[in-house]
Amino acid sequence: MQGKFITFEGIDGAGKSTHIGFVTDFLAGRGKTVVASREPGGTPLGEKLRDVLLHETMHLETEALLMFASRREHIAQVIAPQLAMGHWVLSDRFTDASFAYQSGGRGLSREKMEALEAWVHPALQPDLTLLFDVPLEVARERLAASRTLDKFEREQAEFFARCRAEYLRRAAQFPGRFVVVDSTRSIEAIQRELADVLERLL
Numbered sequence: 258m259q260g261k262f263i264t265f266e267g268i269d270g271a272g273k274s275t276h277i278g279f280v281t282d283f284l285a286g287r288g289k290t291v292v293a294s295r296e297p298g299g300t301p302l303g304e305k306l307r308d309v310l311l312h313e314t315m316h317l318e319t320e321a322l323l324m325f326a327s328r329r330e331h332i333a334q335v336i337a338p339q340l341a342m343g344h345w346v347l348s349d350r351f352t353d354a355s356f357a358y359q360s361g362g363r364g365l366s367r368e369k370m371e372a373l374e375a376w377v378h379p380a381l382q383p384d385l386t387l388l389f390d391v392p393l394e395v396a397r398e399r400l401a402a403s404r405t406l407d408k409f410e411r412e413q414a415e416f417f418a419r420c421r422a423e424y425l426r427r428a429a430q431f432p433g434r435f436v437v438v439d440s441t442r443s444i445e446a447i448q449r450e451l452a453d454v455l456e457r458l459l
């Protein structure tokens with residue numbers, strides 16, 4: 258039996274990484290084999306690309322192409338084979354992040370993004386996308402308190418406003434797979450909602 262593919266999305270500081278561990282444990286407790294991974298990254302080559310993407314300045318289209326190069330490798334090495342084995346795959350970001358950041362944030366046309374998506378994964382979409390949604394100020398405060406910022410995290414507030422708007426537009430476009438999680442609440446309240454959502458997917 259094919260496993261399920263769950264993606265975690267949201268602007269930086271929204272709380273994605275915080276909840277991946279909870280979802281992993283919840284599903285493992287229900288007897289699933291779970292693989293948690295991330296983009297850009299998730300494979301040895303993808304992690305090298307991540308390092309370049311998070312620290313080097315480059316042309317917008319180079320950035321988009323490298324995101325999809327990392328994704329192509331991730332699908333080939335991890336996502337597709339793990340799903341085929343019946344395992345559940347959790348990814349901290351996937352193609353919705355490219356729409357949010359490279360199209361919404363930086364302005365690459367949606368047509369180009371759709372062409373890359375159709376090339377790299379014509380038949381694969383997440384079974385569930387959890388969009389952790391918070392106002393920018395909340396995300397900024399959480400980030401400032403938690404870590405040294407990378408290239409994306411140092412962007413201006415307007416950049417993240419455009420990313421967030423594109424995420425919400427995608428959620429409205431694909432209501433069947435998106436769940437928008439109000440991430441201003443406590444971690445415990447969010448995890449109670451996540452448990453309900455996951456129960457329905459099992």
Ligand SMILES: Nc1ncnc2c1ncn2[C@@H]1O[C@H](COP(=O)(O)OP(=O)(O)O)[C@@H](O)[C@H]1O
Nearest residue numbers: 269270271272273274275399403440442443444
């Ligand atoms: N619901 C929440 N309430 C308060 N703090 C939170 C909440 N969710 C996450 N945080 C904190 O905010 C910071 C950023 O969270 P993180 O999960 O790393 O975000 P992301 O992976 O989306 O960038 C961390 O210090 C985390 O502990």
Ligand SMILES: Cc1cn([C@H]2C[C@H](O)[C@@H](COP(=O)(O)OP(=O)(O)O)O2)c(=O)[nH]c1=O
Nearest residue numbers: 269296297324350351354355358359409410
């Ligand atoms: C997958 C992906 C990520 N990104 C960006 C968003 C994030 O700022 C950055 C790294 O993502 P992330 O792993 O969420 O960073 P962190 O571990 O610091 O929370 O890459 C894109 O711009 N496009 C993409 O397609």
